[in-house]
Amino acid sequence: MSRSIVRPELAVRRVESVPSGSRVRHFDELSDAAQDRVLAAAEGEATDAGPLPADLRENEVIVFTRLYRVTGR
Amino acid sequence: MTQSFVIIGDGIAGSSAAETLREEAPDADVTVITDEGESLYNRILIKEFAKGKLPEAPISIHDESWYDERDIDLRLNTLVTDIDPEAHAVETHEDETIEYDKLLVATGGTPTQLPVENSDAEGIHHFWTFQDARKIRESAESADDAVIVGAGLLGIDLAAICGAQGVEAKYLMRGNAWWRYALSESGAEIMHDAMREIGVEPVFESGVDRFEVDDGGRIVAAVDPNGDRYECDWAGVAIGLNFNTEILHGTGVKQNDGVVVDQHMRTNVDDIYAAGDLTRFYDTILGEYAQNGSWGSAKEQGTIAAKNMVEPESAEFRWVSSYSITHFDFPFLSFGHPTIGDDEVERKYSDTEYRRLALKDGKIVGGVLIGDLAPQSAYKRLMREERVVGDQKEILLEKKFDADELAPPQEQ
Numbered sequence: 198m199s200r201s202i203v204r205p206e207l208a209v210r211r212v213e214s215v216p217s218g219s220r221v222r223h224f225d226e227l228s229d230a231a232q233d234r235v236l237a238a239a240e241g242e243a244t245d246a247g248p249l250p251a252d253l254r255e256n257e258v259i260v261f262t263r264l265y266r267v268t269g270r
Numbered sequence: 271m272t273q274s275f276v277i278i279g280d281g282i283a284g285s286s287a288a289e290t291l292r293e294e295a296p297d298a299d300v301t302v303i304t305d306e307g308e309s310l311y312n313r314i315l316i317k318e319f320a321k322g323k324l325p326e327a328p329i330s331i332h333d334e335s336w337y338d339e340r341d342i343d344l345r346l347n348t349l350v351t352d353i354d355p356e357a358h359a360v361e362t363h364e365d366e367t368i369e370y371d372k373l374l375v376a377t378g379g380t381p382t383q384l385p386v387e388n389s390d391a392e393g394i395h396h397f398w399t400f401q402d403a404r405k406i407r408e409s410a411e412s413a414d415d416a417v418i419v420g421a422g423l424l425g426i427d428l429a430a431i432c433g434a435q436g437v438e439a440k441y442l443m444r445g446n447a448w449w450r451y452a453l454s455e456s457g458a459e460i461m462h463d464a465m466r467e468i469g470v471e472p473v474f475e476s477g478v479d480r481f482e483v484d485d486g487g488r489i490v491a492a493v494d495p496n497g498d499r500y501e502c503d504w505a506g507v508a509i510g511l512n513f514n515t516e517i518l519h520g521t522g523v524k525q526n527d528g529v530v531v532d533q534h535m536r537t538n539v540d541d542i543y544a545a546g547d548l549t550r551f552y553d554t555i556l557g558e559y560a561q562n563g564s565w566g567s568a569k570e571q572g573t574i575a576a577k578n579m580v581e582p583e584s585a586e587f588r589w590v591s592s593y594s595i596t597h598f599d600f601p602f603l604s605f606g607h608p609t610i611g612d613d614e615v616e617r618k619y620s621d622t623e624y625r626r627l628a629l630k631d632g633k634i635v636g637g638v639l640i641g642d643l644a645p646q647s648a649y650k651r652l653m654r655e656e657r658v659v660g661d662q663k664e665i666l667l668e669k670k671f672d673a674d675e676l677a678p679p680q681e682q
């Protein structure tokens with residue numbers, strides 16, 4: 198099971214490019230909970246709130262249908 | 271005495287095993303042998319590199335210092351040529367003998383070549399390694415036309431590379447739909463439309479009878495079994511994988527279209543384990559042997575194998591595999607084993623939304639979601655829990671699926 202930890206200052210945001218030096222992962226590398234979080238961000242849903250699944254790391258970029266970055270709100 | 275663990279293959283299965291072995295057995299000797307010239311990289315991101323969407327740097331996962339820091343002996347450019355289970359030793363192409371107490375075979379597969387004339391001509395690409403991706407990118411950047419063969423999950427990556435690189439492509443398929451074993455024609459039609467939108471034309475009831483080459487031996491066209499000729503600057507072939515199991519020849523390790531392992535990733539031969547794409551593992555969810563070809567599953571199998579190599583039967587592989595396609599405006603996700611089962615339900619919600627679930631004995635065993643992936647984790651959970659839901663198909667297919675609306679699970 199993936200854990201959630203409270204990091205309210207972080208969110209999943211759409212970005213246009215990969216900032217140099219960022220860690221990049223593919224959607225398929227994520228836990229189910231982290232996948233759901235990226236899906237919510239992609240749909241612009243309110244469920245993109247609350248504790249972030251533990252396997253999402255600050256500043257990393259996720260390759261989905263667009264690029265998403267775990268970043269400060 | 272210090273235990274010695276040897277891993278063949280530095281893909282995600284081998285590498286995650288090495289990491290776990292170091293954590294679980296801090297004093298053991300751990301050796302990772304790979305015939306590739308680079309340490310673990312992200313095989314599922316090399317398509318983004320070939321599309322021209324990502325540079326090389328973020329594709330790498332571990333540089334060599336990662337192994338040094340963990341005191342893991344990494345042997346690059348080293349092909350294992352033989353395993354001697356009696357002597358507990360492997361031999362490399364340079365005739366070096368490396369002894370093991372426990373061995374993990376995580377050698378994955380090699381793309382299958384089409385059994386047709388000129389299938390090894392210059393300009394015909396298969397897609398597995400970072401080196402393949404570099405060559406594909408180079409070809410795609412300078413090409414106008416391409417041919418893609420293989421109507422599955424890797425073929426569509428090649429199609430997407432053409433789309434991203436502005437190459438017009440003909441996608442030759444043997445049947446009447448893309449990935450016809452996992453989704454119906456109506457679901458596949460969504461994917462066909464997406465292909466057309468990026469300049470890739472699906473050609474059905476086709477395939478390749480032979481490739482034509484120029485005087486220099488370079489591909490110029492593919493000819494299909496109907497005699498139709500498709501000119502191209504390069505071709506991408508993704509028709510399947512041959513598991514890299516030659517080294518198991520004569521070891522007594524049981525194979526059945528894959529290396530047979532139990533839920534602990536243990537083969538039938540003492541002290542030899544296997545993990546990743548090449549296994550046919552005992553699936554505790556299905557209650558039968560199964561195969562996965564996905565990153566997450568290979569990673570988990572490597573971890574489970576390592577735990578059991580240190581402490582026999584300490585961990586069990588129980589996993590719902592998942593594989594997505596993210597090339598288009600809408601997402602696609604398949605999970606579990608969508609090509610098996612004795613029952614199915616499907617629905618098309620719109621021109622870009624579709625769902626199909628494969629069921630066996632009333633339990634979900636796999637599925638395909640296109641467009642709206644919101645219910646994915648709920649479906650995977652039902653599969654993991656082996657819930658009998660086959661009598662509640664309407665609820666399963668509701669657009670806003672809510673697992674709480676299902677009748678409570680029956681006591682088994």
Ligand SMILES: Cc1cc2nc3c(=O)[nH]c(=O)nc-3n(C[C@H](O)[C@H](O)[C@H](O)COP(=O)(O)OP(=O)(O)OC[C@H]3O[C@@H](n4cnc5c(N)ncnc54)[C@H](O)[C@@H]3O)c2cc1C
Nearest residue numbers: 279281282283304305350377378398546547563564565568
């Ligand atoms: C282009 C592409 C796109 C993909 N996209 C996705 C995706 O989106 N999502 C997903 O989940 N999965 C995807 N996959 C599948 C996923 O990459 C594999 O399931 C996973 O990488 C398998 O890992 P593995 O460690 O079992 O095998 P591999 O990664 O194949 O590693 C095996 C290693 O062993 C080495 N080896 C073989 N024989 C020997 C020998 N005799 N001696 C020494 N070394 C040897 C090989 O060179 C290789 O480095 C994709 C695969 C490819 C090729």
